[in-house]
Amino acid sequence: MHAATTTTNRNSARERVRFAPSPNGLLHLGHARSALLNWRFAKAREGLFLLRIEDIDVTRARPEFEQAICEDLDWLGIVWPDPPRRQSEHFDDYRRALEELKKLDLVYPAFMSRAEAAGHIREAEAGGKVWPRDPDGVPLYPRQDRNLGAAERRRRIESGDPHGWRLDMRAALAGLTAGLSWRETGAGPAGETGEIAATPDVWGDVILARRDVPSSYHLAVTVDDALQDITTVVRGHDLFAATSVHRLLQTILGLPAPNYLHHDLVRDETGRKLSKSDGDVSLASLRRKGFGPEDIARLAGL
Template identity: 85%
Template structure:
């Protein structure tokens, strides 16, 4: 795979969408909404629906959760070409993309632990400095490692210092020839639709790989969407802001840009979005209670 020179003639492709859950818990109504929207979109345009298993975090991924994903989707009437793409089987693709970004001198090894970075930021804020935060509320990574010389970087890597690989956002943005945009066909809470201007700089120097895992979500999803020839990405509005990072990576790696549709989230009675980690009611438990698939669609906000 020649990531940096990948091009695709979108006009000749069938519409292709994907549902990409992580096998680290049971699916809930929010997942049902996203899966059904993708499935209905594919059927309406005689396109393709693909299942992707996003299991780069091998410490949390479980075979039983992947089996449960298949059972839930089949119960909803959704089918897909087998086998699904499992990210854990394609680390070489992500390593190749990272190597290209390293060749372009757009990534750097970051040696600060979370505790060290947090301590540095606390000290800076205590001294009156306003520290930037990303759209998820996490503080931007300090600049110290970005400014290390190449000799020092190699020395620390050689002696085995733990590190991640981060995108040098400043360098990446400096090389752009034009403003980044994407085509949005969803109708989010703020009415976002049409041609959206991307603003990846608000994320700071995002992690692209770790020493034990050669990819992050941002890098893997960008590479996967290109390799699977995804034409329309249909996903929850909680990932709307992250699209700016994905558009930047697509541009840096010479990958095609899909159309995006970010849909409203399913929320509980307090307005909180549903989450696996919070133990929200799973599709499996609803199925066991005798709830029918068509009722699940209505519960997920679909007619």
């Protein structure tokens, strides 16, 4: 049984925050808002601002985008200790965490491809089933792989069937001896603040290691925050609900729990949050048009 840890008030220690972009595109105003809020939070408390490059998706990460990230942050007046932590250089850290979860029998091999899972869900919905979805609106992973017997799992792994690893949410929650929560020093999308009850079950059996990468966002960010001694996680409302998963992993792995400060997102005139994949205006293009750092802060709502 793994006991639920409580969030630790580390205000007496030097604050450590991190800005953690993925080098798969250029930074936009939404990134500027988050980076500047982290930077100002650290400066106001004589703390430390860390840059983390979240490049576990090595197929999409590009060195030119990492260079552009550093140039944008430098232009905004943000400084950090070199070198930044690059997730691609620390896969062994994530493998060790995954091995701990395997020893606890809290993960299982997931053999279904995205296409196979999607097809299964479409078939179920066509038959009238209302398929559950996570807070981001993504259908939960089917239970077929979780229900496989140990011998069948072993046979398929030994035969070379491609697979990732997913958290057995039911088993993980069954092992808790107390409830989960986190300390929210900002506010959630609906104004939630203070001690927030975590509800990781709404995410289903989250992916922890993909077929071609020994980690996922959830596992990597949880391990990184612990290894970098992050005291407060300052990030956008779009990750508020995901904190429940991170608190569960922290508890199972015996990792410290930082405080969390979630902030508003920068949105366009239609209310859509900005996105690199949608080609939203980059900081680099605004800089070329003559905008200065003060203009960026104003446009980012600061």
